[in-house]
Amino acid sequence: MKKTILVAMLVLGLVATTGADGTVLLNAAGATFPYPIYSKWFDVYHSAHSNVQINYQSIGSGGGIRQLQAGTVDFGASDGPMTDEQLSQSKVKILHFPTVLGAVVPTYNIPGVSGELNFTQQAIAGIYLGKITKWNDPEIVKANSGVKLPNDDIVVVHRSDGSGTSYIFTDFLSKVSPEWKSKVGTNTSVNWPVGLGGKGNEGVTGLVKQTPDAIGYIELIYAVQNNIPFGKVQNAAGKFLKADLAGVTAAAAGAAKDMPADFRVSITNAPGATAYPISSFTWLLIPAQIPDANKRAAIKDFLAWMLKDGQNYNEALSYAKLPAPVVAKEQKAIALIQ
Amino acid sequence: MSQMVEDMRLRWRKALNIVMLTLTGVAAFAVVAVLFLILGYLIYNGGKSLNWDFFTKLPKPVGETGGGMANAIVGSLKLLFLAAIIGLPIGLMTGVYLAEFGGKTFSFITRYTTDLLNGVPSIVIGIFAYALVVLPVKHFSTLAGGVALAIMVIPITVRSTEEFLRAIPGSMREGAMALGASKWRTIATVILPAASGGIMTGMLLSLARVAGETAPLLFTAFSNRYWSNGWQQPIASLPVMIYTYAIAPYDDWHRQAWAAGLVLLGLVLVANLGCRLILNRRGAYRSV
């Protein structure tokens, strides 16, 4: 019986070595943040083009960049744009294509406080720098008149794993706080001055939920999908905004005018009264040269589809659509892929 | 006078006897309670989301019901198969060497190295297999995943094989030799069968352990939303699916993650039962 099983498996393995003819199999890797929408897109695209299989795995933005440079995947995805240094190290020229927009929101768990809190930019920076240590600090109180904040120590929670969400959040902090910029900086992983590290959005959420007086930052889609209450953040124009898709798209629209040709831009703390300050693009990283004709055609076709039909799936999954001027620029940029 | 002391000592020893034996019972009970808690939690959360689709369909993107993990189930089986045929023979033979043939220094070095290998974090083994099998050919593959898991299977197998071979009393060896059997014949026909129960326990334990490993597969087998053909393509596996789904924002995926955990456990259970039935053993060589 055991022998039969062994033989059967060997035969299965040998027989199954030939792939289906005409199938274009693309492997891609990168950011976890857009994984839900990407998996939706690739699935819908596959239904319409049954010979194209795009296998995307969310191993992290850094992983995506590295695998792309090593040549083990056909394209990558990242929540933070590649730096000049990384681009110069790459043997192949890499093009950035923004796909969707997302936002980061502050969530908290304060005994006795049930409403939405307003956070000034200095309040968030101060809390995460470890300088504001109590909930009834004047910086927090002054934006929340009428709310009884306790004299408790703030328990700060951040991400322990390197992530695009941290990148966006620290990018925002670097822009609003020179002290943060010089002391800590922007990256997917930083040397956090204070706080506990939770793994992934659910790690942070779990810690915040279970620990009184805690504050953490999570992705908007995660908060919406799991009904997690979150607060308002003050934007560059001084308004306190609760994150929503309109606010995120407004942040991107403000940046669209000065969009660089390679689409590498940060839109945190964007100007505009309706712009949500902790927003960001996420990008697909496509090699400028793709030798395989089938793969090249498939990727270019997918990008064109993504910019038109694909965007219609965004909002149902709580991702914001790309603003029209950006879409137009990207459609032209597809021609750059040789 | 000394009679009283004797009595007191005896009573103390008897009391100690009862206390300690009870404590062992308590310990066993505590462990079993935790075990049932874990299994219960898993069954409850996983059972809720288990349906026929789970076993037959491919994953669906979030928001659509009816997806499954059929490819991940097959993937885990294929990977475990590779891990077994590469890792178990190495482990078994090394165990035999250490127990029966080993010279003093070389044995010491081998044992030490095996323990070292056992302590390497699974993600480092994954990185190693990546450098060895993925980079040279520039693509992820089932083979790479199998190699990574095989490396993790070896140390536990070595240790348990050696321990249970050593447990066979010298009288059995001497008996066989007295009948004229050469050393290797003794090992093959007398010692190994006698120790097979314990050795098998070790092998199953090592396979069970790697069945749930995620980190070594992330850079080797990668994962796959579709069916994987042959041994050279990326392949889905239950632990990686669990990991991906568990950290996602969606409740539906969380439930699927629990279901996958339950299925994984079920696979290991079936493998355990199957092997024991086939080999018809009921444990290591026992003297009682």
Place this chain on the structure above:
Amino acid sequence: MATSATTMDNAAPPESGLRAFVHKLRNGDEVAHIITLIFAATILLITSLLVYELWINSSLSRSKFGLMFFFTRVWDPVSGDFGALPFIYGTLVTAVVSLAIAVPLGLAAAIFLAELAPRRLSDAIAFLIDLLAAVPSVIYGLLGIFIVVPLMRTTIGPLLKHTLGFLPLFSGPNYGVGFLTAGIVLAIMVVPFIISVSREVLLTVPREQREAAQGLGATRWESTWQVVVPWARTGIMGSVFLALARALGETMAVTMVIGNDPKIATSLFAPGYTIAAVIANEFTEATGNLYLNALIELGLVLFLMTFILNGLARLLIVATERGGGRPA
């Protein structure tokens, strides 16, 4: 006068190298010896290759930090300043805590299952315990978050503070996550190895040993603790090695419950970080060669720690070798 063909050829001249080797091969035992030796050597090859890869891929960080890597407390990916000390500390503490819980518990349970429980029950329970080893570490992590962390925060923590709070070990704020929680989760993960292997080894102890002890008037416990367990000592130590190895290298479950804060603290309630956890957390996102090299160097450091710990443990075995046990 040698007429029998089975006597040794001390009259014939010694054969030259190759001929001697081929002659040996006709001897089945030698063949078996060589084959098994080759397999054993494979393990050495794999491990050497592993260390080589780790060494090569951490060259940037090794040349930049040198020995100070072991003593620096900072871990800053932005400024490029990396040090291993908090992670070494965290790895040691969690491993020690987990073994301190798992070894007594596991050994006691194994004794119960091997000596006292009826055979059927013992087999059934052992079978189920083997299953625990197959539970993916992600699931242990989730269970840690949902069950152990709240328990620690609401029940266990306050209890410990109430009774032992004067010790620096149990001082400071209790968030629920931390060294102690990670140690407990690890203990649950490694206890199946200890129970499974120890139980099997205890069952191999010859019946005569127990009977002899009891014949001399020993109580059941005395014969178990002073005769049976020492006889199975090396096997039990082996299971502890397995457990230690798993505790040192565990990634997913630990990172979910330890708080992931690279700081050194005396309190077990404080959050910490282990080598395996930080590699698992940051490896996929690490861009930049120095960062990557530093993470791989941490892997090398863990290897070194395992090397030393194993050495110490073996010395411990040798030191306790005298005093009865199964003849090696």
